[in-house]
Amino acid sequence: MSDAPIVQMTGITKDFTGVRALDGVDFTLRRGEIHAVMGENGAGKSTLIKVLTGVHDPDAGRILLDGEPVRFHSPGQAQAGGISTVYQEVNLTDNLSVAENLLAGREPRLGPFINFRAMRRKAKALLDEIGIDLNVAAPLSSYSIAMQQLVAIARAIDIDAKVLILDEPTSSLDRDEVAVLMRVMRSLAERGTAMVFISHFLDQVYEICDRMTVLRNGTLIGEWAVSELPESELIGHMLGREVQTLGALEHRAARHRPDDDVLVSARGLGRKGSVSPFDLDIRPGEVVGLAGLLGSGRTETARLIAGADRADSGALEFRGExxxxxxxRTASARGIGFCPENRKTEGLVGDLTVAENMILAMQAARGWARTVPPARRDALVAEFIEKLDIRPADPDLPVKNLSGGNQQKVLLARWMLIEPRLLILDEPTRGIDVGAKADIQRLVNELSEDGMAVxxxxxxxxxxxxxxxxxxxxRDRELIDILHQESDMTTDRIVETIVEKGGDK
Amino acid sequence: MSTTVTERPSRTTLFDGLGRYIPIGVTVALLIVMYLGGIAAFPRFSSPQVIASLFIDNAALLIIAVGMTFVILSGGIDLSVGSMMAFSTMSIAALTVDLGVPAEVAVAAVLAFGTLSGLFTGAVIHYFNVQPFIATLAGLFLYRGLTLQLSDHDVSMRDIAFFDWGMLRMDFAGGQRDGGFSLPNISFIALAVVIVAFIVLHYTRFGRGVYAVGGSESSALLMGLPVARTKVGVYAVSGFCAALGGVVAAYYTKSANPLAGVGLELDAIAAVVIGGTILTGGTGFVLGTVAGVMVMGLLTTLIAFQGDLSSWWARIVVGVLLLAFILLQRFLSRSGEKRRT
Known part of the structure; x- marks a missing residue:
């Protein structure tokens, strides 16, 4: 590993409609190193990456690539310059085949025509190199999201990248797939490729990275070698406050009064092909967790209770009815709020403002004829922005300009405004940073103490x-057990349950 | 490499792969049923010239629909093609009859103008981020108005020898008299356009780029594909095809009608959709468009053979078919989603 910097960014500043996303940030990337960019959501990590890859033009600052000043105006230019990126969301086109996705834009050709056979061979070889075996002629849409993500990585590697940027590539991968990815990353580093790694999984960062740069609120906090910065200090740097929040949220006391008053009761509720019939009761003031592996039917269970999918068997009772x-619609009228997993496509309206997004459900509950009075609206919005610590605290900002964690909080605020009896939260903390995570966990706690079922x-x-x-x-789209004893509330016990009950069959 | 991650495509891949061919399969099946039905009902229907005529009467529509296929595959729409076709025909008439410009020059000028106009529309759509619907609607009014400005009545081009070439026929299997069929040159132009379009869409980077942009424009951009060039390109292709449609119309009727092709853009869209291309882009085949045009042509033919029905029945049936095909696509894409989650 040489110390020659391959990328040097100095004084990068970027404004978005009045919000300063980056303020004079410096960033140095050396050959053959894996460099983590750390920070809360909204700290400016994504913006920094997008400036480097040509998605955004910086308002000020210089970028040196291999000592030469560069400025990219599109991802295509950045790729041509040797910087390629893998994003959190799979940015491929799933209507085309795996091979086409891998090689789109640089297909092997015979004259002006694409040579499909050579393309498939090349694609196969590429996937072999990172240890994946797929049918490259199949449409990409026939593979799981995780596999699509690995295809995206294979594509990025093939562009003979000098710099490879991995923006939360692991958030949809399971453990084996993460292992594959890390192995690939190590072998690339040995070849001299410099990598920028962004992840919310601190253990992954500590396992694979050499160095880290920490950002907070758009400013640079510092750069450290990973071995010199213990985890607790890192979190301190990222949050900029003493780390008590997470600690204070040690397991809540088993303060639960045995409440016979059941709010929601599912009996034999199920839907073919999505989740087998299950029984589940939820009481007021209770937090019921749904645990299981990816694809075990967690979301599907929630969607049935929320009324987002129609059940084809069983019955659902709400307060005995x-x-x-x-x-x-009827669910929302009864006081069942549902925050779906995919906040971008299923929850928020990106072009509407923070205030408008918050007020949506409340307005729907009142009907179109009775608008929420502006003064009341402003008061409520201001109250929740403060309560949830939404940053930037500007109610008139389009929601799409907020970071993921803050978007999630807006979504939460929407449902809290109508004071639901049951709030369903599907992966509310996925892909958001430690601080926002702690905020959301604290909130769930408070809500349930006020008598809301979650x-x-x-x-x-x-x-x-x-x-x-x-x-x-x-497990496998079946509710296998409900753990309720205090002593059962451990991750080990859940894993045991999944393994044991699975073995029964 | 110690471990290899293997994943078979989800179990339904075979079905998924075939799923793409279901709409076009239905269209082809429909064609066959209509054809056999026609033969059963009308004795003269079995003449091969019935099929050949589809490619004569609908040559201009076919060419325009092929251009439209590019646009729709990329996720856009082009409403200006009908007006562009009429404007092209009328321009040729004005240039040759009124100004005495050599016909070859007039044709070349019109084709160049159609392409440039498409380029311009595409650039407006891409760089100013204008809805394709609105940008091309402007073209629909603009070129129709210009056409009427050139002449508000039919202009005959009968005296210009150049336009005799288009309807010169070539006999196959002995020609119509001996139970074969004959095709004029305009049909060959249309078929050539289809073949070129097929090769471009399936075997060139531009063509695959059209599919990629239609699949997800933002992904295509992040993958570093030339999105701008592709998006502008499809409108240029469509503009060229519309102008060529105008040239073919000039050959076909040897006259220019200022109100020719009113609503033709909608016929072209209908043919593309019946041919199995999905309006949101990314999925479909140019050969499906050929089948779509044939379905629409065969409907008109059937009604002509029947003799009693008003010709508007063809429209009614096209309406019903469109609805059925859109529902079929919706159903297929939804069941696809369900299987994946």
Missing amino acids: RLRGHNP LFISAELEEVTRLSDRIAVL
């Missing part, structure tokens, strides 16, 4: 155990 024709889904078992009163464990 059997629900018929259950749909998101159905909480998260891929992070630790989070589920920390928050939940009871945990429903799912």
Whole structure:
């Protein structure tokens, strides 16, 4: 590993419609190193990366690539310059085949025509190199998101990249797939490729990275070698405050009064091909966690209860009344709020402002004829922006300009405004940073103390155990057990349950 | 490499792969049913000239629909093609009859103008981020108005020898008398356009780029594909095809009608959709468009053979078919989503 910098960014500043996303940030990347860019959501990591890859033009600052000043105006230019990127969301076109996605734009050709056979061969070889075996002629859409992500990485590697940027590539991968990715990253580093790695999984950062740069609120905090910066200090730098929030949220006391008053009761509720019939009761003031692996039916269970999908068997009772024709509209009228997993496509309207997004559900509940009075609206919005610590605290900003964590908070505020009886949160903390995560966990706690029932889904078992009163464990689209004893609220116990009950069959 | 991650495509891949061919399969099946039905009902329907005539009467529509296929595959729409066709025909008439410009020059000028106009529309759509619907709607009014400005009545081009070439026929299998069929040159132009379009769409980077942009424009951009060139390019292709449609119309009727091709853009869109291309882009085939044009032509033919029905029945049936095909596509794409989650 030489110390020669391959990328040097100095004094990078970028404004978005009045918000300063980056303020004079410096960043240095050396040959053959894996460099983590750390920070909360909204710290400016994504913006820094997008400036480097030509998606955004910086308002000020210089970029040196191999000592030469450069300025890219499109990702295509950056790729040509040797900088390629893998994004958190899979940015491929799933209507084309795997091979086409891998090689789009640089297909092997015979004269002006694409040589499909050579293309498939080349694609196969490329995937072999990183240890993946796929049918490259199949449409990309026939593979799982995780596999699509690995295809995206294979594509980025093939562009003979001097610099490879991995922006949260692991958020949709399982452990084996992460291992494959890390192996690929190491072998690339040995070849001298410099990599920028962005991830919210601190353990992954510590496992693979050589160096890290920490950002906070658009400014540079510092650069450290990974071995010199213990995790607790890193979190301190990222949050800029003493780390008590997470600590204070040790497992909540088993303060639960045995409440016979059942809010929602599912009996044999199921839907073919999505989740087998299950029984589940949710009581007021209770947090019920749904735990299971990716694809175990967590989201599907929540969607049935929320009325987003129609059940084809069983019954759902709400406060003792059997629900018929259950749909998101009637659910919302009864006080069931649902924050879906995919906040961009299913929850928020990106072009509307923070205030407008917050008020949506409340307005829907009142009907179109009775608008929320402006003064009341402003007061409510201001209250929730403060309560949830939404940053920047500007109600008139389009929601799409906010970072992921803050978008999530806006979505939460929307449902809190109508004071639902049951709030369903599907992966509310996915892809957001430690600070926002702690805020959201604290909020879930507070809400349930006020008597709201919460159905909480998260891929992070630790989070589920920390928050939940009871945990429903799912496996292979089946609810296999409900853990309710205090002693059962551990990640080990959940994993055991998944393994044991799976073995029964 | 110690471990290899293998993933088979989800179990339904075979079906998924075939799923793409279901709409076009339905169209082809429909064609066959219509054809066999026609033969059963009308004795003279079995003459091969019935099929050949589809490629004569609909040559201009076919060419324009092929251009439209490019645009729709990329996720756009082009409403200006009908007006552009009429404007092209009328311009040729004005140039040759009124100004005495050699016909070859007039044709070349019109084709160049159509392409440039498409380039311009595409650039407006891409660089100013204008909805294709609105940008091309402007073209629909603009070129129709210009056409009427050139002449508000039919202009005959009968005296110009150049336009005799288009309807010169070539006999196949002995020609119509001996149970074969004959095709004029304009049909060959249309078929050549289809073949070139097929090769471009399936075997060139531009063509695959059209599919990629239609699949997801933002992804295509991040993959470093030339999105701007592709998006502008499809409108240039469509503009060229519309102008060529105008040339073919000049050959076909040897006259220019200022109100020719009113609503033709909608016929072209209907043919593309019936041919199995999805309006949101990214999925479809140019050969499907050929089948779509044939379905629409065969409908008119059937009604002509029947004799009693008003010709508007063809429109009614096209309406019903469109609805059915859109529902079919919706159903297919939704069941695709369901299987994946």
